[in-house]
Amino acid sequence: MKRLLAAASLLALAACSAEEAPADDDPMAVHRSLLVLDTHIDTPINFERAAWDFGDRHTLENDIVQLDLPRMADGNLDGGFFDIYTAQGPLTAKGYADALAFARHRSDVIDRVIADHADVISPARTADDAERLAREGKLIAFKSMENAYPLGEDLSLLEEFYERGIRLAGPVHSVTNQFADSSGDDGKWGGLSPLGREWVKEMNRLGMVIDASHSSDGAFDDMLELSATPLLLSHSSPRAAFDHPRNLDDGRIRKLAAKGGAICMSTIYLSPMNMTRARATLFDQYEHISDLSPAQQAELVRKWRELNKTEQLWSTTFEQYMTALLRVIEVAGVDHVCFGADWDGGGGFAGMEDITALPVVTQRLLSAGYSHDDIDKMTGGNVLRILRAAEAARER
Ligand SMILES: [Zn+2]
Numbered sequence: 427m428k429r430l431l432a433a434a435s436l437l438a439l440a441a442c443s444a445e446e447a448p449a450d451d452d453p454m455a456v457h458r459s460l461l462v463l464d465t466h467i468d469t470p471i472n473f474e475r476a477a478w479d480f481g482d483r484h485t486l487e488n489d490i491v492q493l494d495l496p497r498m499a500d501g502n503l504d505g506g507f508f509d510i511y512t513a514q515g516p517l518t519a520k521g522y523a524d525a526l527a528f529a530r531h532r533s534d535v536i537d538r539v540i541a542d543h544a545d546v547i548s549p550a551r552t553a554d555d556a557e558r559l560a561r562e563g564k565l566i567a568f569k570s571m572e573n574a575y576p577l578g579e580d581l582s583l584l585e586e587f588y589e590r591g592i593r594l595a596g597p598v599h600s601v602t603n604q605f606a607d608s609s610g611d612d613g614k615w616g617g618l619s620p621l622g623r624e625w626v627k628e629m630n631r632l633g634m635v636i637d638a639s640h641s642s643d644g645a646f647d648d649m650l651e652l653s654a655t656p657l658l659l660s661h662s663s664p665r666a667a668f669d670h671p672r673n674l675d676d677g678r679i680r681k682l683a684a685k686g687g688a689i690c691m692s693t694i695y696l697s698p699m700n701m702t703r704a705r706a707t708l709f710d711q712y713e714h715i716s717d718l719s720p721a722q723q724a725e726l727v728r729k730w731r732e733l734n735k736t737e738q739l740w741s742t743t744f745e746q747y748m749t750a751l752l753r754v755i756e757v758a759g760v761d762h763v764c765f766g767a768d769w770d771g772g773g774g775f776a777g778m779e780d781i782t783a784l785p786v787v788t789q790r791l792l793s794a795g796y797s798h799d800d801i802d803k804m805t806g807g808n809v810l811r812i813l814r815a816a817e818a819a820r821e822r
Pocket residue numbers: 572640661768771
């Protein structure tokens with residue numbers, strides 16, 4: 427159900443959708459009828475930029491972001507998990523305190539920006555919230571936490587983040603920390619640390635979904651074994667498509683599915699990451715883009731676009747992406763796939779540069795023979811099912 431439809435046509439669509447889904451030969455109509463969520467949205471990195479507004483339409487020519495409210499309407503992205511990403515720092519009292527202050531602030535900023543656009547988007551804390559907002563024609567803002575580093579060694583802080591509305595969290599980012607080995611670093615724990623094992627229990631107790639993206643294989647195995655509720659991989663690709671530790675192998679995808687979890691297909695690591703020095707310098711500036719003046723932001727955007735002309739971060743093509751996606755669906759099954767492209771966190775590639783590409787993915791899934799209901803599970807239903815499983819564990 428789309429917010430841009432007039433109330434009358436919304437009612438008409440609601441009336442007919444109970445009876446008949448849109449004809450499969452009209453991909454855009456099918457796409458617009460789906461509940462479409464993305465499980466890892468890094469756009470909040472941009473939320474404090476001077477002279478920048480999430481409600482404005484930005485383009486690939488004049489800005490760096492891949493997702494804003496007008497383009498969510500274009501791509502029929504109903505919402506998703508707005509992420510509190512905290513860079514890994516030292517495992518010291520000072521490091522933890524700084525990270526905690528950062529994460530609290532980022533959480534507040536997300537709340538403020540969503541509240542500033544309350545006419546089109548609202549916070550969601552439960553699967554029911556998401557479905558209600560979709561019915562009301564509103565966009566859906568869940569919150570998530572990438573890297574549990576800000577908790578330090580104090581697991582009681584997790585409840586604070588639950589109260590702040592976070593419903594999805596991963597223990598680690600690309601550097602091994604106090605909770606878990608990272609897929610991007612040397613192992614220290616052989617999976618989860620003793621504290622990481624306690625973190626899993628606390629996540630289950632609170633009713634938060636565990637996000638295993640970025641975790642090492644060993645940490646994934648530990649979480650799969652220990653968690654009382656299904657895992658989600660908020661932005662991961664299959665290792666069969668590109669052999670990289672950040673990706674998940676078929677055996678683990680099957681085990682994840684067997685326990686009710688889902689892998690949210692990413693657009694990253696489907697080809698080697700071309701992180702040249704020039705790109706790394708720009709990425710570092712991007713992570714702190716909110717500290718830049720409008721003129722400095724414009725200069726960063728100009729350099730980013732200029733660099734894209736000579737080298738891309740990813741050499742992935744849309745066909746490679748679709749091949750990988752169709753294979754993940756085959757391995758996991760339609761009940762265990764979702765979408766988390768890593769928009770504004772390093773995701774996207776030439777041919778799929780922002781969220782306006784999403785209808786084409788639906789079109790290709792229809793051509794591959796997947797039904798409206800299959801696709802609806804993958805774009806949103808599976809995520810809500812996993813959220814409900816976590817909610818039920820909290821009630822128990
Ligand atoms: Zn990430």
